[in-house]
Amino acid sequence: MVTIQLADEASYAALSTEPRESCWMPQQERALKAFSVMAEAVSTRLDVDSVLHEALDQTLATLEVEAGAITLLEDDTRQLVFRVQKGWQVHDFAGQQLRIDAQAGMTGIVMRSGHPLVTDDITHDPRIAVDEFREEPVRAMILAPLRARQQVLGVLSVMSYQPRRFTMDEVALLAAIADQVGVALDNARLYQQELERRRLTEVMLETERRRARELNILRDAVMNMSGASDLLDLLEHLCRGALQLSPCALGVECDIYDEQHDRLTLGMALHPDGSRRPLCAAPHHTMVSRKALQERRMQKLTVPSAGTEVLDAAVTYIIAIPMQHQAANGVLLLGYEAQPQMDEQTENSLSLLAEQASLALSRLHLYHRERRKSVHLALVNHISQTAMAELGDEAVLCNVVRLIQQSFGLYNVSLYLGPQLSLHASSGGRDIPTEPPTVQGLAALAAEQKRGLLCNHIESDPRCFIPPWVQGHAHSELAVPLIQRQAPAGEVLGVLELFSIEESAFDEMDRQTMLTLAQHLATLIENSRLYADLEQRNRRLHDAYIQLRELEQLKDQIIQNISHEMRTPLTFIKGYTELLSEGQMGELNQEQLESLEIIARQADAVTYIVEEIVSLRTLTADALSCVLVPIAGVFEQLRPVFEKRAVDAGLSLTMDVYPPDLSVYGESEKIKRMCYNILDNAIKFSPGPGKITVIAVADGEYVHLKFEDQGIGIPEQYLNRIFDTFYQVDGSTTRRFNGLGIGLAVVQRIVEAHRGKVWAESQVGSGTTFHILLPRHLPTE
Ligand code: ADP
Numbered sequence: 001m002v003t004i005q006l007a008d009e010a011s012y013a014a015l016s017t018e019p020r021e022s023c024w025m026p027q028q029e030r031a032l033k034a035f036s037v038m039a040e041a042v043s044t045r046l047d048v049d050s051v052l053h054e055a056l057d058q059t060l061a062t063l064e065v066e067a068g069a070i071t072l073l074e075d076d077t078r079q080l081v082f083r084v085q086k087g088w089q090v091h092d093f094a095g096q097q098l099r100i101d102a103q104a105g106m107t108g109i110v111m112r113s114g115h116p117l118v119t120d121d122i123t124h125d126p127r128i129a130v131d132e133f134r135e136e137p138v139r140a141m142i143l144a145p146l147r148a149r150q151q152v153l154g155v156l157s158v159m160s161y162q163p164r165r166f167t168m169d170e171v172a173l174l175a176a177i178a179d180q181v182g183v184a185l186d187n188a189r190l191y192q193q194e195l196e197r198r199r200l201t202e203v204m205l206e207t208e209r210r211r212a213r214e215l216n217i218l219r220d221a222v223m224n225m226s227g228a229s230d231l232l233d234l235l236e237h238l239c240r241g242a243l244q245l246s247p248c249a250l251g252v253e254c255d256i257y258d259e260q261h262d263r264l265t266l267g268m269a270l271h272p273d274g275s276r277r278p279l280c281a282a283p284h285h286t287m288v289s290r291k292a293l294q295e296r297r298m299q300k301l302t303v304p305s306a307g308t309e310v311l312d313a314a315v316t317y318i319i320a321i322p323m324q325h326q327a328a329n330g331v332l333l334l335g336y337e338a339q340p341q342m343d344e345q346t347e348n349s350l351s352l353l354a355e356q357a358s359l360a361l362s363r364l365h366l367y368h369r370e371r372r373k374s375v376h377l378a379l380v381n382h383i384s385q386t387a388m389a390e391l392g393d394e395a396v397l398c399n400v401v402r403l404i405q406q407s408f409g410l411y412n413v414s415l416y417l418g419p420q421l422s423l424h425a426s427s428g429g430r431d432i433p434t435e436p437p438t439v440q441g442l443a444a445l446a447a448e449q450k451r452g453l454l455c456n457h458i459e460s461d462p463r464c465f466i467p468p469w470v471q472g473h474a475h476s477e478l479a480v481p482l483i484q485r486q487a488p489a490g491e492v493l494g495v496l497e498l499f500s501i502e503e504s505a506f507d508e509m510d511r512q513t514m515l516t517l518a519q520h521l522a523t524l525i526e527n528s529r530l531y532a533d534l535e536q537r538n539r540r541l542h543d544a545y546i547q548l549r550e551l552e553q554l555k556d557q558i559i560q561n562i563s564h565e566m567r568t569p570l571t572f573i574k575g576y577t578e579l580l581s582e583g584q585m586g587e588l589n590q591e592q593l594e595s596l597e598i599i600a601r602q603a604d605a606v607t608y609i610v611e612e613i614v615s616l617r618t619l620t621a622d623a624l625s626c627v628l629v630p631i632a633g634v635f636e637q638l639r640p641v642f643e644k645r646a647v648d649a650g651l652s653l654t655m656d657v658y659p660p661d662l663s664v665y666g667e668s669e670k671i672k673r674m675c676y677n678i679l680d681n682a683i684k685f686s687p688g689p690g691k692i693t694v695i696a697v698a699d700g701e702y703v704h705l706k707f708e709d710q711g712i713g714i715p716e717q718y719l720n721r722i723f724d725t726f727y728q729v730d731g732s733t734t735r736r737f738n739g740l741g742i743g744l745a746v747v748q749r750i751v752e753a754h755r756g757k758v759w760a761e762s763q764v765g766s767g768t769t770f771h772i773l774l775p776r777h778l779p780t781e
Contacts, residue, residue: 105129441465
């Protein structure tokens with residue numbers, strides 16, 4: 001006997017205490033058999049619905065009742081849902097998927113308690129949760145919980161339309177069946193969950209595989225795009241990448257956006273079959289592209305609403321993705337036959353591809369810009385260098401204008417110069433007038449405003465004047481002023497006017513390049529003018545120098561002539577003075593004799609000077625009669641004269657030769673004169689006290705003579721002038737020291753005639769040293 005616990009005590013009354021003895025055994029046997037069949041049937045099913053149907057069929061047959069139902073608890077709503085019903089006469093709750101509160105009514109009691117509930121007459125039972133159920137003529141009913149793993153999953157109920165008293169065994173049997181169904185249901189659910197989990201894993205794996213594939217496509221496309229050296233190459237990789245990412249697309253198109261002129265142009269179109277028909281009629285009229293650019297995100301539109309005239313009739317759906325990294329520079333369009341099943345991941349990949357394309361495009365622009373810039377700079381340099389090489393030549397400007405026109409591939413380049421800014425040179429174009437016109441239009445404006453101006457549609461710009469020599473050909477113009485740099489700085493020297501046959505031929509970079517070039521030209525013109533000025537000054541200076549030299553020569557000549565002419569009268573003065581002194585012209589008294597002596601001394605002094613002057617002309621190497629002259633001998637002859645003078649002037653004099661037998665190869669008298677003149681100066685310019693040191697030493701092929709005094713010294717700036725004829729540091733009439741300024745000139749002539757060298761070192765206030773090098777032997781040339 002099976003004992004079971006019921007959901008509530010009140011239901012005991014409903015239970016029949018009278019087992020049908022007569023049929024018990026066979027019924028129980030049948031029930032057990034049916035139970036095992038049912039158990040096997042439900043436990044082999046893994047589909048929840050089929051478990052429920054099978055379970056209800058078997059239960060009704062086993063318990064021999066007309067009707068039944070199974071309600072299951074819904075996890076998220078916590079309501080009971082009618083899933084299966086059988087044998088009902090009025091309602092189809094299962095068909096309606098009717099939901100009832102899991103806590104309400106008799107099912108609620110079973111759900112809460114987890115035990116079966118039995119009632120023999122439900123007509124007036126207040127515990128019925130659904131009112132419509134009362135319309136069903138059910139009389140008796142058992143409800144049993146579907147349990148599994150300590151949880152109640154739902155309720156299995158059987159109903160009799162006849163009054164019936166269910167036995168405890170029948171309740172126990174239903175409870176056992178319900179348990180079995182509960183486990184089977186749980187299994188089926190677990191199995192479904194497992195299936196779902198596997199499906200999800202499969203979906204995830206597929207997603208990952210696709211993601212990896214898309215990443216590979218992206219990586220290759222990005223690498224190829226960033227390595228592309230020209231626009232077409234870049235766009236080809238972009239279009240191929242887009243078609244690979246979205247293989248169901250009928251075609252792809254890439255439009256390039258020019259932000260400066262707000263213009264869209266077709267960059268490239270590509271279809272999977274390799275054909276290159278554009279998707280849309282005219283990129284600049286494509287609303288979908290405009291929208292993508294404006295809203296800065298992907299646009300998905302059906303063709304009529306896209307406002308796009310599609311060239312391929314099969315395309316009904318368009319996706320437009322802005323190509324933007326920092327700024328938008330294009331749109332990527334994909335056309336489809338129908339709205340594609342595209343997940344977020346693919347959309348992201350396409351957006352990323354478009355973004356990378358934009359980046360690569362910007363880099364390519366930058367690269368081309370830099371290249372163009374460096375080509376421009378090289379041209380500017382070349383032109384400037386060519387111009388500089390011909391500095392001072394008037395024709396150079398014509399050459400430069402021609403060079404600019406040819407190097408930059410322009411239709412015409414004209415240069416206007418001068419205060420009236422009239423045409424100076426022009427290259428390219430037709431029939432340039434012989435009578436130079438003055439500047440007009442944009443070039444005149446550029447000169448007035450002192451800045452570069454450009455116009456890319458000259459026909460429609462009122463600022464422009466189209467000269468006859470470019471009419472009908474030129475469409476763009478650039479004008480740059482040539483501004484003076486040197487004083488008066490800022491003045492306009494001229495204007496350079498450039499015409500191109502292309503529309504929109506010039507941009508800001510061209511303007512800058514031409515401004516640089518104009519600056520070079522301005523400098524060139526200024527330098528040319530300076531150069532011409534300098535040349536003129538040089539010529540004047542040269543003329544003045546020649547004149548001065550001629551005057552100098554004239555002066556020398558006069559002095560030479562006078563000196564020469566003075567020789568004869570001096571000889572007479574000398575001769576007659578001697579005759580008179582000797583008394584050959586009569587006896588003279590003492591006073592007369594003394595006067596004659598003064599005349600003779602002064603005549604000697606004048607004679608010495610005259611000889612010095614005359615010797616300046618005759619002192620040449622050819623005029624010398626050279627022998628080996630011992631220096632010690634020269635010094636010995638001079639010593640008595642200068643020792644006395646030195647003592648008188650409060651000076652000490654030393655004269656040494658090392659080695660003592662040192663000789664020079666020269667003319668003894670001239671060498672003595674040379675030393676005489678220097679020693680004479682040393683005493684004259686040493687106001688004393690102090691010493692004068694003369695030393696002669698061997699120095700290789702030369703004898704080095706040094707004359708050192710401690711006199712007044714010579715300022716440095718005069719050191720190279722003291723050897724000039726008649727030069728004196730103090731040449732004024734009030735000078736302290738007498739003399740004519742020829743002593744050192746004679747010294748230099750003597751040294752040069754001997755193929756030696758002479759120079760002086762001095763410090764004002766400390767003294768002067770004269771150095772002389774004379775050859776020791778006959779020169780070996
Ligand atoms: P002069 O002595 O007759 O004036 P020189 O030709 O001998 O002419 O010398 C030229 C000038 O060089 C002198 O007037 C003097 O200014 C300078 N000078 C020459 N020797 C010395 C010296 N030893 N010390 C300072 N000044 C000297």
